[in-house]
Amino acid sequence: MPELPEVETVRRDLQRRVRGAVIERVEVRNPGSLRGLAPRPFTGEIRGRRFDGFARRGKHLLCALCSGDTLVVHLRMTGVMLHQSVRDPLPAMARIVFHLRGGRRLVFADQRKFGTMELAADPLSLPAIWKLGPEPLGRTFTAARLRDALQGRTGPVKSVLLDQSVVAGLGNIYVLEALHRAGISPKRKACGLRQAETARLHRSIVAVLRAAIAARGSSVDTYRDGQGKRGWFQVQHRVYDREGKACKRCGAVIVKEQFRGRGTYWCPGCQR
DNA sequence: AATCGTTCCTGATAGC
DNA sequence: TGCTATCAGGAACGAT
Numbered sequence: 504m505p506e507l508p509e510v511e512t513v514r515r516d517l518q519r520r521v522r523g524a525v526i527e528r529v530e531v532r533n534p535g536s537l538r539g540l541a542p543r544p545f546t547g548e549i550r551g552r553r554f555d556g557f558a559r560r561g562k563h564l565l566c567a568l569c570s571g572d573t574l575v576v577h578l579r580m581t582g583v584m585l586h587q588s589v590r591d592p593l594p595a596m597a598r599i600v601f602h603l604r605g606g607r608r609l610v611f612a613d614q615r616k617f618g619t620m621e622l623a624a625d626p627l628s629l630p631a632i633w634k635l636g637p638e639p640l641g642r643t644f645t646a647a648r649l650r651d652a653l654q655g656r657t658g659p660v661k662s663v664l665l666d667q668s669v670v671a672g673l674g675n676i677y678v679l680e681a682l683h684r685a686g687i688s689p690k691r692k693a694c695g696l697r698q699a700e701t702a703r704l705h706r707s708i709v710a711v712l713r714a715a716i717a718a719r720g721s722s723v724d725t726y727r728d729g730q731g732k733r734g735w736f737q738v739q740h741r742v743y744d745r746e747g748k749a750c751k752r753c754g755a756v757i758v759k760e761q762f763r764g765r766g767t768y769w770c771p772g773c774q775r
Numbered sequence: 776a777a778t779c780g781t782t783c784c785t786g787a788t789a790g791c
Numbered sequence: 792t793g794c795t796a797t798c799a800g801g802a803a804c805g806a807t
Contacts, residue, residue, distance in 0.1 A: 535784095581784090581785090581786090614784085614785065614786065615785055615786085616784050616785075655776090655777085656778095658778060662778085764779095
């Protein structure tokens with residue numbers, strides 16, 4: 504599923520290939536993807552505009568239009584943003600299609616229809632954006648800041664790291680991968696981590712995200728980049744989707760358990 | 776204020 | 792073989 508590294512990969516693809524493109528027409532094939540907004544004002548505001556640039560905040564893709572408005576996209580579990588030629592077959596799960604001048608299009612496809620997009624004059628006015636915690640690859644995300652955020656949180660560290668107001672952009676895959684690298688069990692109480700463990704966790708989060716971006720993300724299931732290609736970080740996973748396999752660090756068998764309604768992978772041998 | 780369960784959705788898959 | 796039940800999960804939401 505698209506988390507920070509996947510959304511960042513798509514952002515870079517679109518920045519390189521779609522920036523400057525003019526939208527001739529918007530096709531709304533699934534109005535539900537527009538988060539309750541009626542299709543008519545949506546298409547009307549976008550038609551004829553130019554994509555000025557692509558930014559990212561957490562897992563949100565921010566598409567700036569020349570009108571000053573921003574198209575805020577969240578891919579959730581199965582969303583993809585595919586830049587293709589009009590000669591290419593339209594994906595079966597195409598939900599919103601931006602027909603671009605010059606024979607190309609930008610397709611928002613989404614199997615499970617959980618993904619959303621909305622138009623905002625100022626993205627910071629959206630709760631989903633202003634409530635976000637620090638960018639884990641930004642200067643404000645320090646070990647001290649992570650330690651502060653975990654203080655007073657009695658829930659399991661895995662759940663707390665999935666809270667987007669603590670750190671922005673982590674999902675199930677990278678939380679579990681970071682916890683393994685840090686040697687910390689997902690079930691540990693967040694506020695119970697020692698300072699050295701918090702420091703290790705901070706380093707692990709940064710390291711795993713950087714490595715995943717370098718590998719263009721994890722294509723465990725439906726994730727694809729802006730050209731429809733797979734990422735390859737999944738082959739570097741140490742716990743996620745590795746149930747029953749040997750831990751690459753200590754050799755113990757990786758276990759999977761439903762924990763708080765989510766599949767949770769960890770190594771009982773080296774995660775304490 | 777934090778936390779927990781529920782809900783949304785549909786293709787893939789396991790089980791019979 | 793073919794059908795059906797189950798599963799995957801980010802985040803909003805309501806209840807506690």
